[in-house]
Amino acid sequence: MLATPPDFDVLIVGAGISGIGMAAHMEMKAPHHSYTIVERREQIGGTWDLFRYPGIRSDSDMHTLGFDFEPWKHEKSIADGPAILDYLNRIADERGIREHIRFGQKVISADFRPDEARWHVTTETDDGQRHLVTANFLYLGSGYYDYDDPYDAGFDFSEFEGDVIHPQFWPENYDYTGKKVVVVGSGATAVTIVPSMADKAAHVTMLQRTPTWMFSRPAKDKIANFLRKILPEKVAYAITRFKNIKMQDFSFKMARNKPEKVKEGLHKRIRKSMGENFDLTDFTPPYNPWEQRLCLVPDDDLFESMKSGKASVVTGHIDKFEAKGVRLKSGELLEADIIITATGLSLAIAGKIDVSVAGEPVQFNERYYYKGCMFSNLPNLAVVFGYLNASWTLRADINSNFICRVLNHMRETGTDLATPVLTDAERAKIVDDDLFDFSSGYIQRGKSIMPKSATTYPWRLNQDYIFDKKQLREGDVDDGLLTFTRAGANAMAPDEQLEAAE
Structure with a gap:
């Protein structure tokens, strides 16, 4: 293992449903790993803190938009924004998560150094001060849309008096x-x-x-x-x-x-x-x-x-x-x-963070999803992109659980790199799928920036929670595609390890 440990084992970006969920899963299932959450806003809640329009509510029932580990106790299953915020705040306080959150810090860039097995993450405060934090694993709970720039339909309101x-x-x-x-x-x-x-x-x-x-x-x-x-x-x-x-x-x-x-x-x-x-x-x-x-x-x-x-x-x-x-x-x-x-949102990938590996920018639209949770040939990074045909939290829960399994496997094996390896030979066999066969405007507008998805598992972002849950909870973590290695000059490269295993 590395002589100088990173600041944290896991850096979670975003204190909304995805980020709070990951922290709660870590508290329960990976308690020996350290973590922190960086949140650009001054409160937890993500979407539910950002949107304040009249009637803001869930469009999914809270028995599935709620977490698998925390019962929804309100009488109404279709909940308003304040009730959802109360739910998230209670979880953060009762489970000791709030003390791990750094508010008012926006993640600007994240560069993974393979030789160190750590992410170098730059955050920025509202007054322009920048800070560096390092972590072995990066978990992006930053949502799917642009917080700063919603979709502009190009209307001309210059004559309108209201x-x-x-x-x-x-x-x-x-x-x-x-x-x-x-x-x-x-x-x-x-x-x-x-x-x-x-x-x-x-x-x-x-x-x-x-x-x-x-x-x-x-x-x-x-x-x-x-x-x-x-x-x-x-x-x-x-x-x-x-x-x-x-x-x-x-x-x-x-x-x-x-x-x-x-x-x-x-x-x-x-x-x-x-x-x-x-x-x-x-x-x-x-x-x-x-x-x-x-x-x-x-x-x-x-x-x-x-x-x-x-x-x-x-x-x-x-x-x-x-x-x-x-x-x-x-x-x-x-x-x-x-x-x-109310003309829609603009999709954003990885929270608009400048992600790179050894200084080389990561083009997400050139990489394939791995089990709807990680990306091909990109080490130590996980993301949540919820279901289109079901509640967002269903994916957040199973992804968090799976990454806790990955973290524990790394700890047990003394490895510090977890990489979903897609070789050139295997990639040549893959048939690309329409990532989202939905005709919604925000989906169609954002397709060009979205990661790739194959017709076959695991290189796809499924829209089938029941199937995904079984795979992520019961399937082998060390499946021959997700490779576990050590950093350093003597460690095998992921593709070499895969060939050796074969």
């Missing part, structure tokens, strides 16, 4: 009482904002270029709440989590295999809310369910605000923004005092 707000930068204590609001977009953010603002605003219009498939469900899970009354908390949570994972998996596969049947079911649910004669044009996308994420409408809140006359949905193309609102290409003017641009 306020223009992007949900990612919601003004504190913003008063919209009695205002006419147009929300541009039809994704989860827009579907959340519209009913939440409708109670105070004069009227809220959701302006969509293309409809989105929506499904309604109660915010409270009756089965979960019943089980909590008759069973121990952890048992009730485990059963509910299992139920909801199976339901998510079934629903997704049903949508892919029998899309017309699923369309019929979604429309039937909307008509139950809006009436049998309701015109479904604005709720009938030109694509099949789960070719983009479905939008959740908890307790029919969007439909209730539409029935009350406080909200409406309009499908059309924008011609221009005028002084008093939005002119559509049809000629219709949607009057507005406030325009909210």
